[in-house]
Amino acid sequence: MNKSSLKLDERQRQIVRQVTAVMYFFSILYLAGSIFYREHILGQASTEFDDIAILLVINVFGIGLAVLWAGGFVIEKFRPWIIGIVYLAWVVLGTLYTVLIRRIHDWSVILEKVGIISAICAIVTIVYLGVAYLSRRRLNKNLE
Amino acid sequence: MNMKLKLARVAKNWSQQELAERVEVTRQTIGLVEKGQFNPSLQLCIRIARALGKTLDQLFWEVNENE
Numbered sequence: 001m002n003k004s005s006l007k008l009d010e011r012q013r014q015i016v017r018q019v020t021a022v023m024y025f026f027s028i029l030y031l032a033g034s035i036f037y038r039e040h041i042l043g044q045a046s047t048e049f050d051d052i053a054i055l056l057v058i059n060v061f062g063i064g065l066a067v068l069w070a071g072g073f074v075i076e077k078f079r080p081w082i083i084g085i086v087y088l089a090w091v092v093l094g095t096l097y098t099v100l101i102r103r104i105h106d107w108s109v110i111l112e113k114v115g116i117i118s119a120i121c122a123i124v125t126i127v128y129l130g131v132a133y134l135s136r137r138r139l140n141k142n143l144e
Numbered sequence: 145m146n147m148k149l150k151l152a153r154v155a156k157n158w159s160q161q162e163l164a165e166r167v168e169v170t171r172q173t174i175g176l177v178e179k180g181q182f183n184p185s186l187q188l189c190i191r192i193a194r195a196l197g198k199t200l201d202q203l204f205w206e207v208n209e210n211e
Contacts, residue, residue: 007168009168009169009170009173010169010173010184010185010188011169011170011172011173011176011182011184012170012173
C-alpha cells in the first residue's frame, strides 16, 4: 500500500465525516437507551448508571462547545430575551427528564431538583455564551 | 452529468485514473464528478481545470437556455 492510497481526497473525507457524525448520534442514542433499559427493564437504581449519564452529559455539552468554538454556529447579537428562552427551555427539559427518569412525585423533591438544574443550566449558559463570544471574536479577527 | 469535463478529459486522451492522479483524488471521485453525483470544492475545480488546460467556465458553467 503506497502513501497516496492512505491519503483521503475531499469526497472521501466528506463521507468519513458524515458517517462519523451519524455513528456519533447513534452512540448517544445507544447510551441513552442503555440507561432506559437498565432502569426500566433491569430495575437497577439510578446510582448504578450515573457514570453513563455523566458521560452522556459531558459528550452533549462538549459537542455544543466544539460547534460553537469551531464557528459552526455564530451568534451575531446576544439578545437577552433569546438567551432567557434558551435557558428556560433547558431548565424545563432538564426538570422533565429528571422527574420522569427518576419517577419523582414529591413536590418538595421536585423543587429541590429545579434549584439544582437551574444552577447547572446557568453555569452551562454562561460557559456557552463565553465560548460563543470568544469564537466570534477569533473568527472576525481572522477576517481582518 | 458533466459532459464538458468528460469531453475535455477524452480530448486529452486521459483515463479517469490519469486525471485523478494529476489532481490528487481517487478515480471514483472523478467518475462521480463526471456523473454529476459529487459537487467538488472550488479548489478541486481549479485543479481539474488547470490540469485539463481549461477555464472553470469551460468545464463547469451551465448555460441556462433562458439567458
